Amino acid sequence: MITKATQMRESTRGQGSPETPSLMRNSFEPRALRDVFLTVGAWLVAAVGAVPLLSVVYMLIVKGGARLSLELFTELPPAGFEQGGGIGNAIQGTLVTVAIAAVISIPIAVLAAIYLAEFRPDSRIAALARFLSKVLTGFPSILAGVFVYAAVVLLMGSYSALAGGVALAVLMLPTVTLTAEGAMRMVPQRMKDAAIGMGCTNAEVVWHVTVPTALPSIVTGVILAVARVAGESAPLLFTALFSNYWLRSIREPTASLAILIYNFSSMPFDNQIELAWAASLVLVLIVLTFNILSRFIGRPQV
Amino acid sequence: MAVQFVLPDSKSLSQPPSVAAYVVDRTVFVAAAMGALAIIALVVYILWEIGGQALPAISRSGAAFLVNTRWDVQNESFGILPQIWGTLYSSLLALLIGGFVGITIAIFLTQDFLPHRIAVVFRTLIEMLAAIPSVVFGLWGIFVVIPFIRPGANWLHDTAGFIPFFGTSLSGPGLAPAVIVLAIMILPTVTAISQDAIGLVPYKIKEAAYGMGTTRWEAILKVIVPTASGGIFSALVLGFGRALGETIALAMLIGNANQISLSLFSPANTLASLLASNFPEAAQSERQALMYAALVLLAITLVVNVIGTLILVWTSRNMAKT
Numbered sequence: 001m002i003t004k005a006t007q008m009r010e011s012t013r014g015q016g017s018p019e020t021p022s023l024m025r026n027s028f029e030p031r032a033l034r035d036v037f038l039t040v041g042a043w044l045v046a047a048v049g050a051v052p053l054l055s056v057v058y059m060l061i062v063k064g065g066a067r068l069s070l071e072l073f074t075e076l077p078p079a080g081f082e083q084g085g086g087i088g089n090a091i092q093g094t095l096v097t098v099a100i101a102a103v104i105s106i107p108i109a110v111l112a113a114i115y116l117a118e119f120r121p122d123s124r125i126a127a128l129a130r131f132l133s134k135v136l137t138g139f140p141s142i143l144a145g146v147f148v149y150a151a152v153v154l155l156m157g158s159y160s161a162l163a164g165g166v167a168l169a170v171l172m173l174p175t176v177t178l179t180a181e182g183a184m185r186m187v188p189q190r191m192k193d194a195a196i197g198m199g200c201t202n203a204e205v206v207w208h209v210t211v212p213t214a215l216p217s218i219v220t221g222v223i224l225a226v227a228r229v230a231g232e233s234a235p236l237l238f239t240a241l242f243s244n245y246w247l248r249s250i251r252e253p254t255a256s257l258a259i260l261i262y263n264f265s266s267m268p269f270d271n272q273i274e275l276a277w278a279a280s281l282v283l284v285l286i287v288l289t290f291n292i293l294s295r296f297i298g299r300p301q302v
Numbered sequence: 303m304a305v306q307f308v309l310p311d312s313k314s315l316s317q318p319p320s321v322a323a324y325v326v327d328r329t330v331f332v333a334a335a336m337g338a339l340a341i342i343a344l345v346v347y348i349l350w351e352i353g354g355q356a357l358p359a360i361s362r363s364g365a366a367f368l369v370n371t372r373w374d375v376q377n378e379s380f381g382i383l384p385q386i387w388g389t390l391y392s393s394l395l396a397l398l399i400g401g402f403v404g405i406t407i408a409i410f411l412t413q414d415f416l417p418h419r420i421a422v423v424f425r426t427l428i429e430m431l432a433a434i435p436s437v438v439f440g441l442w443g444i445f446v447v448i449p450f451i452r453p454g455a456n457w458l459h460d461t462a463g464f465i466p467f468f469g470t471s472l473s474g475p476g477l478a479p480a481v482i483v484l485a486i487m488i489l490p491t492v493t494a495i496s497q498d499a500i501g502l503v504p505y506k507i508k509e510a511a512y513g514m515g516t517t518r519w520e521a522i523l524k525v526i527v528p529t530a531s532g533g534i535f536s537a538l539v540l541g542f543g544r545a546l547g548e549t550i551a552l553a554m555l556i557g558n559a560n561q562i563s564l565s566l567f568s569p570a571n572t573l574a575s576l577l578a579s580n581f582p583e584a585a586q587s588e589r590q591a592l593m594y595a596a597l598v599l600l601a602i603t604l605v606v607n608v609i610g611t612l613i614l615v616w617t618s619r620n621m622a623k624t
Binding site: 034036050055059119126134136143145170177201203227238259 | 312316317324326327333337339345347351355402403404406409415424428433436440445446520543544546548550554578582599610
């Protein structure tokens with residue numbers, strides 16, 4: 001059979017029949033060569049794209065890992081020519097400001113999401129709130145700092161951990177709202193219909209059906225938003241400012257890992273630069289932990 | 303004779319919600335509505351607060367602020383043309399690099415160049431790039447990128463210094479390292495949205511192209527990418543928006559020099575890094591000028607992001623129709 005087919009092809013090619021051109025692909029014709037060329041190019045570009053990540057990870061492990069010790073977590077940052085020291089208060093400050101941001105933004109965001117997904121999804125207010133949330137997610141984070149400076153710092157009369165938390169809350173609010181709305185929309189309509197059919201009020205449907213079903217996805221969104229703001233520095237620059245001491249009250253300025261890295265990176269002392277790398281490693285580990293956590297929680301839903 | 307189904311003790315199984323349930327229902331509704339209104343109020347409040355603080359500077363210098371090239375604290379004469387130039391120039395260059403690499407990687411990951419499992423790993427790696435805080439990229443830029451590109455940059459300046467792009471030597475912080483780091487930072491945004499756009503292209507279209515005897519890259523460049531072009535374009539616009547607003551990495555790398563130069567190796571400044579570096583120590587009049595600059599930055603990013611979001615909505619609606 002095969003030989004027959006080959007013979008037939010040979011014979012048609014021999015006759016030079018215009019109806020059946022050769023269907024064999026020549027791997028050296030220009031378009032095939034261009035295909036190979038572009039494939040090699042794509043591999044190269046992908047490899048180049050992966051280099052920065054590998055380089056960052058390498059530097060974090062080598063430079064940051066060198067200073068990893070108990071002292072790093074318990075000591076205060078060193079001054080000028082001092083040796084040793086740690087970043088304990090910066091870790092504390094980052095955790096406190098992020099916690100304040102979460103406490104402020106999550107309830108508002110979830111309530112707004114309930115309105116957008118459940119109560120009045122097609123109303124004008126919902127459409128406007130949805131649109132503004134999308135716009136806010138692309139909002140430069142430094143503007144949250146400028147806004148909170150004007151709205152909170154000037155009002156309270158001083159820089160504070162609270163102001164830093166509010167600035168981060170401004171950044172968290174739209175992301176959490178949009179992911180929570182998406183999660184609630186994924187809850188099948190028939191589950192809600194069944195609950196309404198059993199005589200639930202709208203609030204009971206939300207409380208007993210929609211929110212529990214969407215909870216894993218909502219939590220994923222919250223954790224991702226927390227991970228994002230934990231690494232933010234621009235909004236904290238002139239809201240939380242910085243402090244060389246432990247945080248005693250949220251009405252005081254506070255240190256944070258991001259601002260510590262920013263401040264120490266421009267210092268002419270090796271000790272501070274080493275601490276900046278160590279702080280970077282700790283910050284990246286915190287952010288990555290949140291990211292991995294969100295994947296584990298989100299998995300059963302996907 | 304009408305048959306009535308009545309329970310023996312003549313009590314109906316169903317009953318209206320109790321007063322308590324009704325009150326709770328209304329309260330939850332009002333609270334949810336307040337949540338949605340809070341987002342709208344927040345945006346209005348942000349505009350009002352920044353605008354209000356900027357008002358003295360606006361009434362003092364008006365539109366001259368946008369074309370004045372000096373930031374002179376002593377004489378209280380402020381202008382942001384160099385910062386606007388630096389913001390747009392650095393973001394455009396970063397978009398050129400990050401956009402090209404990002405779209406290529408999106409194609410690479412979706413068009414079966416890699417076995418599925420490895421593609422997923424690669425995709426996760428790119429997503430991890432997005433998780434690295436910008437201040438860490440700034441630190442990496444100072445201690446890795448600047449030393450790495452300095453010999454090449456100075457060689458370019460020595461041999462091709464007559465080209466305006468290489469007009470100065472790289473002495474430390476400057477536009478080139480800032481652009482490289484910025485390109486890396488917008489890469490995940492561009493890749494993720496382009497991947498989604500390419501994923502939306504119906505499989506039939508690709509099969510039809512292959513059926514016509516195209517090579518893989520002919521199918522990609524002539525059929526798949528044009529079909530997904532709306533989504534890819536919005537990926538670029540949103541990536542551009544991210545680049546415009548990026549602050550801390552640029553404040554660390556760009557050199558904070560208020561000058562307009564085509565040279566890739568000279569220090570420059572952007573609106574966001576001007577805010578980051580000058581705001582903390584600013585006195586009254588400079589602070590008002592900075593608020594004005596923040597308003598300009600807000601306006602630029604707002605326009606870019608609204609365009610990007612609208613294109614995304616519009617193309618996904620068109621895709622849904624086909």
